[in-house]
Amino acid sequence: MKKIKSVRKLCFLCMEEHDVDIVEIMDNEIYKNKEVTFPAIYEYCFNTNEFLENEEMIKNNSMSMKDAYLKSIK
Ligand SMILES: [Zn+2]
Incomplete structure (x- = not known):
């Protein structure tokens, strides 16, 4: 976690x-049907030890996932 x-x-x-x-x-x-690993951005709450995605993050993380998928099938 960075x-x-x-x-x-x-x-x-x-x-x-x-x-x-x-x-x-x-x-x-x-x-x-393909397992992809990609860097995703989250908000982290140390009180609950949980992660949260806001709308912008959901959009970016989904783009990052599709990007990783496209790279993996090349
Ligand atoms: Zn909190």
């Missing part, structure tokens, strides 16, 4: 205001 930055904001996981880490982790998903 920390990119941290932002003080209302965290939607624990519903408290605190420094939320923006992190990059290697994610694994099955896409079109």
